[in-house]
Structures are given as structure tokens and as C-alpha cells.
Amino acid sequence: MEDGHRKTWKTFTNHIQNISQLSIYYLLFLIVFILCNSAFSWEVIKTDYFTVFYDREYEWQAKKFLQSLEYYRPKAEKLTGNIKYHTPVIVEDIGTTSNGMTDPIFNRINLFTYPPSASVLGAGTQSWEATLSLHEYIHLLHLSKVGGIMKVPKALFGNLFMPNLFSLGWVVEGITVYGESQISPYQGRLNDGYYSSYVASRVKDDRFPSILKAAYPPMEYPYLDGIYNYGGMFFDYLAKTYGEDKFREFFDRYGSSIPIVMFNFSAKQTYGASFKDLWKDWQQYEYDRFKDFDMEGKKLTDNGWYTFDLA
Structure with a gap:
């Protein structure tokens, strides 16, 4: 009887091993098939x-x-x-x-x-x-964008040594939000109305965002969207005040200098003022523009961002 049980158990384990091997082969075949099919479908x-x-x-x-x-x-x-x-x-x-x-x-x-x-x-x-x-x-x-002496470390060590990589978030996203909004008067986030209305509401509440809040978004609305909102609106102000040509001049100056250290110096060379001072000028511009701003409707809550069960 014991020999019969051992024989039956051995047959069962062999059967399981065969199934396991077949499953592995099938899985490998399936992976190869999917990868090949995916590779040949690209143009x-x-x-x-x-x-x-x-x-x-x-x-x-x-x-x-x-x-x-x-x-x-x-x-x-x-x-x-x-x-x-x-x-x-x-x-x-x-x-x-x-x-x-x-x-x-x-x-x-x-x-x-x-x-x-x-x-x-x-x-x-x-x-x-x-x-x-x-x-x-x-x-x-x-x-x-790299120029001047900074072409040397880039050539020696690769693309990590590009000064414009070391820009603040509101610069990186500000120029792109501004650019996308130049496609037409009906395209891009600066033409939507939401960004300008949000800045206007901050003006009304006398809570205009500091350049520090734009650089390091706090845990409050609009969170990470701040670098898009504030950056895009700030770049729009710079374009209206100093012209678009100054953008590429700044990128060229900063891209030809020591990153981080020369960030504000490049701004002063380009605009005649630091970004901190330019930000204050933008703040005054928005306060003058939205001094009579008033939101329609009734405010339902003073707390939180998303609030549920208001009824």
C-alpha cells in the first residue's frame, strides 16, 4: 500500500511539474509574441x-x-x-x-x-x-539652450550640464504656458479666463502670491498648478512690458553662465532688475488692473479646497 501511495504521489508531482513547465513556456511565448507584435506595429x-x-x-x-x-x-x-x-x-x-x-x-x-x-x-x-x-x-x-563657455562642460560631460535645466518651476512652465497661449486668442490657458480670474481673486483678498510661493508651492490651492498659473501670467506681463525678445536674451545669458548662481544676475542684465523686483512690479500691475474686480455668486465655505455635502 505504501508503495502504491508513493507511486501515486510521484505521478501527481510529475504531472504538476509538467503543467508548471508548460505554463512557463506558454507565458514566455505570450510575452515574446506581444513584444514582437508591438515592435512591428510601430511606424x-x-x-x-x-x-x-x-x-x-x-x-x-x-x-x-x-x-x-x-x-x-x-x-x-x-x-x-x-x-x-x-x-x-x-x-x-x-x-x-x-x-x-x-x-x-x-x-x-x-x-x-x-x-x-x-x-x-x-x-x-x-x-x-x-x-x-x-x-x-x-x-x-x-x-x-547652451552658449558661451558652458558649451565646454556640456561637450565633456553631457546634457546634465545645461544651465537652463537649473531654472525655477515658474520659469520652466511660465514660458510654455505663455507660448501655447499665442496660438490664437481662443487657445491656451492664458486665454481661458481661469488664470486671470484666480489672480484677480487673490488681488481682491490681498493675498497676492510671493515669488517664494511660486518657487516652492505650499500645501494650499492651487498646489503645483501655481508654477503654471503664476509663471504664465508673469511671463505675459514681461512680454507686454519688455517685449518677447527679452525671453531669448535671458535664456541665452543664463544658458551661457554658471547655473543657479547667475540666475538673478542674468535677469538684471536682461531686464535691468532682479526677478524679485520684477515680481513686485507685476504685483502692482495686477492690483491696478483688478482693483474693481468682484466675483459673482455667493461664497459657500471659507475652509478647504474640495468641500462635500454642502446641503
């Missing part, structure tokens, strides 16, 4: 300035992204004073995330296909492809 479109990679399912959107990149490329080059060739652009679907990503270290742009709702970027988004393409390309040209 490429090339121009002198961009190399666009995309899944053939999104060919129409990839062409729209490329069309927007080529059409608005001169605008991005004018704002930043930089030009690049054969930039890799990856168009991909990562789900219901409306965003993009620029990697100046490895010199590439990722554009995500899912368009935003009005509650994300406001009503000023006529074309997701145009807004996202220009926004991300300005990022790449701005952050990779």
Missing part, C-alpha cells in the same frame, strides 16, 4: 526637424502632431533663441492621461494622445495636438 515619419514614432493605430494623430510641430516650430525657436534638428518624438496612448513629457537629457519628447476635458485645461483648447506640441517643444528648446 516612423521623418522631417529635417523631427522623427516621429507612433503605433500605426494612431497614424492620423501622429500626423496632426507633426503638422503642429512643423507649423509652430518657428514660434518656439523665436521665443527661446534655440533650434534643433531630428528631434525624436514618441506619440503614444497611456490611457486617460492628458499630458506630455519632455526629456532634455536624452533629447526626446513624449506626446500622449488622450485629449483633456474642459475642467483640466479650461475651454481654451481648440486643438490638443497644437497646444501639447508647442508646449513640449518650447520646453526642449528652452532647457537645452
Whole structure:
């Protein structure tokens, strides 16, 4: 009887091992099949300035992204004073995330296909492809702008040694929000009304954000959106007061100097004042502009950001 039990148990364990081996082989085959199928489904479109990679399912959107990149490329080059060739652009679907990503270290742009709702970027988004393409390309040209003596460490040690990489968040996002809002009077976050209304409400409450709050967002509304809101509005003020040409002049000066240390010095060379003083000038400009601002409706709560069960 014991020999029979041992034989039955051995047969059972052998059977389990065979199933396990078959499962592993099947899983490996499935992984290889998926990877191969995915690899062979990617296509490429090339121009002198961009190399666009995309899944053939999104060919129409990839062409729209490329069309927007080529059409608005001169605008991005004018704002930043930089030009690049054969930039890799990856168009991909990562789900219901409306965003993009620029990697100046490895010199590439990722554009995500899912368009935003009005509650994300406001009503000023006529074309997701145009807004996202220009926004991300300005990022790449701005952050990779290098000149003067700083070309030496970049050549020796790589793209980590690019001074404009070491910019505050409101500078990095401010120029892109400003740029995307120049596409048309009905496109971009500065043309939506939300950003200006929020700044106006801060003016009314006498709580204008300091440049420190813009640089290091506190745990209060609008959280990380502050660098987009305040940065975009500040750059809009600088453009109206000093002209767009000063942007590329500042990026060139800072991109040719020691990062962080020369940040404010580059501003003084460009604008004749530090960013701290320019921020105060912008604050006065907004106080004058919104001195009679009044919000319609009734305020329901003084606490929190999202408040539920108001009834």
C-alpha cells in the first residue's frame, strides 16, 4: 500500500511539474509574441526637424502632431533663441492621461494622445495636438539652450550640464504656458479666463502670491498648478512690458553662465532688475488692473479646497 501511495504521489508531482513547465513556456511565448507584435506595429515619419514614432493605430494623430510641430516650430525657436534638428518624438496612448513629457537629457519628447476635458485645461483648447506640441517643444528648446563657455562642460560631460535645466518651476512652465497661449486668442490657458480670474481673486483678498510661493508651492490651492498659473501670467506681463525678445536674451545669458548662481544676475542684465523686483512690479500691475474686480455668486465655505455635502 505504501508503495502504491508513493507511486501515486510521484505521478501527481510529475504531472504538476509538467503543467508548471508548460505554463512557463506558454507565458514566455505570450510575452515574446506581444513584444514582437508591438515592435512591428510601430511606424516612423521623418522631417529635417523631427522623427516621429507612433503605433500605426494612431497614424492620423501622429500626423496632426507633426503638422503642429512643423507649423509652430518657428514660434518656439523665436521665443527661446534655440533650434534643433531630428528631434525624436514618441506619440503614444497611456490611457486617460492628458499630458506630455519632455526629456532634455536624452533629447526626446513624449506626446500622449488622450485629449483633456474642459475642467483640466479650461475651454481654451481648440486643438490638443497644437497646444501639447508647442508646449513640449518650447520646453526642449528652452532647457537645452547652451552658449558661451558652458558649451565646454556640456561637450565633456553631457546634457546634465545645461544651465537652463537649473531654472525655477515658474520659469520652466511660465514660458510654455505663455507660448501655447499665442496660438490664437481662443487657445491656451492664458486665454481661458481661469488664470486671470484666480489672480484677480487673490488681488481682491490681498493675498497676492510671493515669488517664494511660486518657487516652492505650499500645501494650499492651487498646489503645483501655481508654477503654471503664476509663471504664465508673469511671463505675459514681461512680454507686454519688455517685449518677447527679452525671453531669448535671458535664456541665452543664463544658458551661457554658471547655473543657479547667475540666475538673478542674468535677469538684471536682461531686464535691468532682479526677478524679485520684477515680481513686485507685476504685483502692482495686477492690483491696478483688478482693483474693481468682484466675483459673482455667493461664497459657500471659507475652509478647504474640495468641500462635500454642502446641503
